[in-house]
Amino acid sequence: xxxxTQTPRYLIKxxxxxxxxxxxxxxxxxxxxxxxQTPGQGLQFLFEYFSETQxxxxxxxxxxxxxxxxxxxxxxxxxxxxxxxxxxxxxxxxLGRGExxxxxxxxxxxxx
Amino acid sequence: DQQxxxxxxxxxVQEGRISILNCDYTNSMFxxxxxxxKYPAEGPxxxxxxxxxxxxxxxxxxxxxxxxxxxxLSLHIVPSQPGDSAVYFCAASDSGGSxxxxxxxxxxxxxxxx
Numbered sequence: 001x002x003x004x005t006q007t008p009r010y011l012i013k014x015x016x017x018x019x020x021x022x023x024x025x026x027x028x029x030x031x032x033x034x035x036x037q038t039p040g041q042g043l044q045f046l047f048e049y050f051s052e053t054q055x056x057x058x059x060x061x062x063x064x065x066x067x068x069x070x071x072x073x074x075x076x077x078x079x080x081x082x083x084x085x086x087x088x089x090x091x092x093x094x095l096g097r098g099e100x101x102x103x104x105x106x107x108x109x110x111x112x
Numbered sequence: 113d114q115q116x117x118x119x120x121x122x123x124x125v126q127e128g129r130i131s132i133l134n135c136d137y138t139n140s141m142f143x144x145x146x147x148x149x150k151y152p153a154e155g156p157x158x159x160x161x162x163x164x165x166x167x168x169x170x171x172x173x174x175x176x177x178x179x180x181x182x183x184x185l186s187l188h189i190v191p192s193q194p195g196d197s198a199v200y201f202c203a204a205s206d207s208g209g210s211x212x213x214x215x216x217x218x219x220x221x222x223x224x225x226x
Contacts (some may be wrong), residue, residue, distance in 0.1 A: 033213065035216075042216055058213065098205070101214060102158055105155045
């Protein structure tokens with residue numbers, strides 16, 4: 001079974017731009033969560049989607065948003081990029097809420 | 113406030129010996145715990161998990177121990193191999209809560225020397 005895939009793998013943007021990241025979960029998995037990893041803060045929860053509904057949101061500004069489609073694929077969007085948004089963005093999928101999460105390879109975002 | 117803590121940023125062991133990675137948590141609602149291994153430029157790879165109804169779980173060379181009263185868990189790797197060298201993250205969740213998410217520690221860099 002194919003793992004979680006994320007596109008693109010690397011991205012360079014400038015301040016003020018917006019970016020959309022994509023995540024395809026493991027087949028059959030309905031829950032998708034997003035995390036941000038930075039050297040200073042470690043891995044931090046962004047949001048969780050289940051059956052196209054955002055069920056939980058971490059402590060991030062409204063510039064961070066996401067959605068989930070009927071096939072469980074998910075996208076996250078960051079608007080008005082700031083230098084501090086430079087990070088590795090990780091997507092994880094699970095069969096359902098409370099189940100083990102499996103991570104994709106991540107998207108490395110660099111904001112200049 | 114850091115609810116999951118890995119107090120050792122790094123650990124170095126000899127090949128063939130035991131590696132013990134530790135993790136402490138403060139939130140008494142956490143009832144499901146996981147260990148992930150991460151190589152640079154890759155996503156975390158799930159290793160092993162344990163539910164709060166158990167105090168030990170084994171999978172091959174990996175064993176996780178949970179001490180609920182001390183709010184402490186540990187990952188034992190026996191025997192350690194050079195390929196185990198990576199950053200290990202401890203994660204915890206309240207699996208029955210409505211706000212389900214994983215809370216991670218900051219990680220421990222394990223180096224296994226040949």
